[in-house]
Amino acid sequence: MVKIASEQRLRVLHLEDSPADQSLVRRIMVMSYPLAEVLHVDSLEAFLDRLHQTHIDIILADYRLNGFTALDAWQHVVQLPNPPPFVLLSGAIGEAAAVDVMRLGISDYLLKDDIARLPHVAARALEVHHAKKERALAVSRLAESEAQLAALTEHLQTSIEQERACIAREIHDDIGGALTAVKFDIAWIGRHADTPEMKEHALAASEMLQHAIGASQRIMMNLRPPILEQGLVAAVRWLASGFERRTGASTTVRVANEQMQVTSDVQLVAYRTTQEALTNAAKYASPSKVVIDLSDREGVLTLEIADDGCGMSPEMRTKPKAFGLKGLQERARTVGGWLDISSQPGKGTCITLTVPITATAAHSTEEF
Known part of the structure; x- marks a missing residue:
């Protein structure tokens, strides 16, 4: 059962050319929604004026009117950025035809013979419309979050690569240069050593330095490959x-x-x-x-x-x-x-x- 919020303020646009039906719809809607404002129009021009000049919460429309049908009105409604729910209220359309028009996006339909159910049908259409709005909003927020995450990821990747490039340059200019200089000094010491033990230690140190130079080059290549x-x-x-x-x-x-x-x-x-x-x-x-x-x-x-x-x-x-x-x-x-x-x-x-x-x-x- 759809819960009807009787205190809800509603602005209803009713497209109907029968004064008796207009009066009946107003009475039924106000009984369930005391704060409802029902705006009656009986021509397509008046319908469009109300639609574009006034905020409308829900539209009720007879199917056959003088010189046009509810589908003509719906073609204008569907072009709105956030069209209100549209309920077909008619006694001149069969159930099969009503199902066909609902496939076009119309929210619901109700036969005039069953008009006592109008508050229930209106409440259901409003709830479905609200759920669709919430879902669209959630999808929009999700897309926005994904776009922000993608932008952040791109920024982080760019920052990481820039930092890698800086570290690679420092390794090449500072550490690599220092290690190479030390290697030359140790080689000089080895050439001028007086004892075999000193020569052996100089050679071992030179080999370790060569290993360190190779390691620094590998790290530099991984950071920013030349x-x-x-x-x-x-x-x-x-x-x-x-x-x-x-x-x-x-x-x-x-x-x-x-x-x-x-x-x-x-x-x-x-x-x-x-x-x-x-x-x-x-x-x-x-x-x-x-x-x-x-x-x-x-x-x-x-x-x-x-x-x-x-x-x-x-x-x-x-x-x-x-x-x-x-x-x-x-x-x-x-x-x-x-x-x-x-x-x-x-x-x-x-x-x-x-x-x-x-x-x-x-x-x-x-x-x-």
């Missing part, structure tokens, strides 16, 4: 070569174009996607073969990393701490692209990044 300056194809091939060397898995890179013209932010997203996919494959998949396809055909950059490893179940992809894959999906969104992950236990994994290249200009960020 290989990207040679283009996306070269960067992907460099990642594939390192992966094959570390894991022993056969790694093939297939490219459609050696010189791909994409913005720096798209390059970075594709590079990070490849890097994360290969890292996950090395940690969890134990593949014997990996194939990387890179294409920029038809204005779309497509990067596909497929392995023949152990695969993963859907639960693994949706678990709360699956931040790596979720991070890749968010990265793709920052450049107007999307990420697809296809995997089954025992059948390998395929990660596909797709970015419309023509749409990336709006997402392009400054080079780091």
Whole structure:
């Protein structure tokens, strides 16, 4: 049973050309809604004037009127940004025809022979209308929140990459330079050492410094790979070569174009996607073969990393701490692209990044 709020203020627009029916509708509505204001109109012109000049909570309309029908009125109502509920109130339409017009978006219908149910039908139409408004508002707020989250994600990713670039420069300029200078000094000490023990210690220290220099270079490459300056194809091939060397898995890179013209932010997203996919494959998949396809055909950059490893179940992809894959999906969104992950236990994994290249200009960020 629909609960009727008798104290609710309502402005009812009643489209009816019968004075007797107008009087009856007013009396029935006011009995259930003492604060209701029922505005009667009997022409399409008067209906439109009231509709556009006055706030209307609900519309009641006879089906057949002098020279037009309720459907003519509905065609104007449906064009409103937030149309009020529209109830067909008629004795000149069959049930089948009434159902057909409701498919057009009309809220409800009621035969005049059953007019005593009008307050109930009106209350139900108002509640449904209110629920639709609340749902539309919730959808709008959700879309707004998602847009804000996407903007925040893009900002965070940009900030992270900028900070990585700064740290990489500091490692190169300060730490790398200092380590190299110390290595030269220790080499000098080793050449001028008086005892075998001093020479041995100098050599050990030089080897440790070389290890530290190598570690700093690897960290610097991971933070901001200089290989990207040679283009996306070269960067992907460099990642594939390192992966094959570390894991022993056969790694093939297939490219459609050696010189791909994409913005720096798209390059970075594709590079990070490849890097994360290969890292996950090395940690969890134990593949014997990996194939990387890179294409920029038809204005779309497509990067596909497929392995023949152990695969993963859907639960693994949706678990709360699956931040790596979720991070890749968010990265793709920052450049107007999307990420697809296809995997089954025992059948390998395929990660596909797709970015419309023509749409990336709006997402392009400054080079780091």
